[in-house]
Amino acid sequence: MVQKKTAKLEMLYSMKYFSSVSYISFLHSGISGYPYPLVYLLMLFHPYITFQIIHFFASSFFRMTNMLSIRDIAPNMKNWCCIVTVQEKQQVTDSMGTPTKKQKLIFYDSEGSRVEGIIFNADIPKMSPVLQVYRKYRISNADVRSIPPKFQTSDLTVQWVITAKTVIEEVNREEDIMPVKFTFTEFADLAQYMDDKSKSVDVLGVVISSLEKKTITKNSKQSNVQKFVLLNEQSQTVMLSLWDNFLNNERQILLNTIQAYPVVIGRRLKVNNYNGVSLSTWFDSALLVDPPIQEARELKNWAMRNTKLIASLIETKSYIKYNPELFLKADQKTTLICNVSLSQKTTLVKAKISFEHIFQKYWYMSCGKCNCATAADYDIEFTCNSCKQKSPVVPRCRFDVDLSDDSGVIPVSVFGDLAEKLLTFTALEAMDHFNQVILASCGC
Numbered sequence: 001m002v003q004k005k006t007a008k009l010e011m012l013y014s015m016k017y018f019s020s021v022s023y024i025s026f027l028h029s030g031i032s033g034y035p036y037p038l039v040y041l042l043m044l045f046h047p048y049i050t051f052q053i054i055h056f057f058a059s060s061f062f063r064m065t066n067m068l069s070i071r072d073i074a075p076n077m078k079n080w081c082c083i084v085t086v087q088e089k090q091q092v093t094d095s096m097g098t099p100t101k102k103q104k105l106i107f108y109d110s111e112g113s114r115v116e117g118i119i120f121n122a123d124i125p126k127m128s129p130v131l132q133v134y135r136k137y138r139i140s141n142a143d144v145r146s147i148p149p150k151f152q153t154s155d156l157t158v159q160w161v162i163t164a165k166t167v168i169e170e171v172n173r174e175e176d177i178m179p180v181k182f183t184f185t186e187f188a189d190l191a192q193y194m195d196d197k198s199k200s201v202d203v204l205g206v207v208i209s210s211l212e213k214k215t216i217t218k219n220s221k222q223s224n225v226q227k228f229v230l231l232n233e234q235s236q237t238v239m240l241s242l243w244d245n246f247l248n249n250e251r252q253i254l255l256n257t258i259q260a261y262p263v264v265i266g267r268r269l270k271v272n273n274y275n276g277v278s279l280s281t282w283f284d285s286a287l288l289v290d291p292p293i294q295e296a297r298e299l300k301n302w303a304m305r306n307t308k309l310i311a312s313l314i315e316t317k318s319y320i321k322y323n324p325e326l327f328l329k330a331d332q333k334t335t336l337i338c339n340v341s342l343s344q345k346t347t348l349v350k351a352k353i354s355f356e357h358i359f360q361k362y363w364y365m366s367c368g369k370c371n372c373a374t375a376a377d378y379d380i381e382f383t384c385n386s387c388k389q390k391s392p393v394v395p396r397c398r399f400d401v402d403l404s405d406d407s408g409v410i411p412v413s414v415f416g417d418l419a420e421k422l423l424t425f426t427a428l429e430a431m432d433h434f435n436q437v438i439l440a441s442c443g444c
């Protein structure tokens with residue numbers, strides 16, 4: 001009988017204790033706000049001993065999950081935790097030639113170090129709304145990878161892959177000043193980046209006005225665009241075109257807050273040659289509206305102290321006009337006239353203007369929207385064959401001159417505002433003069 005009892009006990013002890021009944025529960029405790037999983041292993045041991053509860057304290061777990069700063073988190077590292085703020089979110093983009101969709105973000109930490117975040121495909125709708133710009137989060141155990149040089153769009157070389165499994169928790173809401181330093185290009189220095197596909201710029205400006213949203217068909221693909229007017233503290237304006245994806249989110253924020261002078265940081269914008277110098281968004285651009293940085297706060301404050309100036313800029317629409325102040329730089333390289341080639345989009349020459357042909361018309365009838373010539377009569381509304389929009393017919397100033405330097409002579413047409421300025425007549429005056437004098441004298 002005793003033997004039988006001993007055998008039974010031995011059998012029970014030889015069984016793995018842990019395999020009998022166990023459960024693990026992860027509990028949240030409020031200790032310093034950390035998710036603090038307590039591991040309870042409840043084991044049923046032996047019929048003669050009642051229950052024994054063993055607490056596996058979470059200390060071992062936390063020795064592995066380290067609170068680190070961004071620069072200490074290396075590729076492939078596991079068991080880390082980091083508090084970051086979302087500096088910016090890019091638009092969702094397609095990868096060239098693949099069905100992969102991705103969205104990139106930039107995070108920074110209290111030291112001012114930055115890292116790229118990336119979300120792919122089906123994880124985008126799940127995780128993108130979780131991460132809002134300028135908010136602070138505790139992120140742990142995202143996949144850490146190095147970014148291959150050809151995919152680096154900024155100076156960042158490490159990427160955290162955010163998936164639906166990544167643990168993200170928002171930390172307190174109070175807004176800190178971003179410890180991140182941006183390098184902004186002055187409006188007056190933009191001209192040197194014009195039409196250079198390999199270069200983009202970061203700019204800071206206050207949005208004071210917007211133009212109408214337009215739909216443009218280019219290479220049988222429809223695009224939407226809306227222009228916003230940026231102003232800097234030197235009272236210079238430049239137009240920023242927001243394309244497609246930017247019209248969904250950022251556009252609405254700007255339009256909703258336009259009375260309060262929203263300050264934007266445009267990142268990785270393209271500089272175009274359109275009516276002088278203009279800016280436009282690009283696939284990897286980002287717009288930071290009212291970012292918590294010192295310069296932005298100062299600019300907003302400046303705008304609020306200069307409401308009269310801003311009101312007059314909006315009223316006179318002076319930003320629509322060509323601004324030679326931004327376009328021409330004293331140190332810009334000029335081309336000799338004999339070297340001017342037609343394939344160049346823009347050329348700067350230093351030349352004498354001569355006016356051989358005095359008997360010119362000095363104006364043409366144009367579409368009020370796109371400046372295209374039309375045979376329609378003055379002041380009627382017509383549908384333009386070029387821009388397909390309904391617009392008024394207006395005279396536009398235009399005349400031809402010769403430009404000459406020591407190397408040669410080239411004929412040039414002068415249009416619009418610049419032509420009116422040189423001529424000291426408006427297009428309307430030129431048209432009236434033409435109709436009264438020229439037509440009368442030839443008896444038409």
Ligand SMILES: [Zn+2]
Nearest residue numbers: 367370384387
């Ligand atoms: Zn037109």
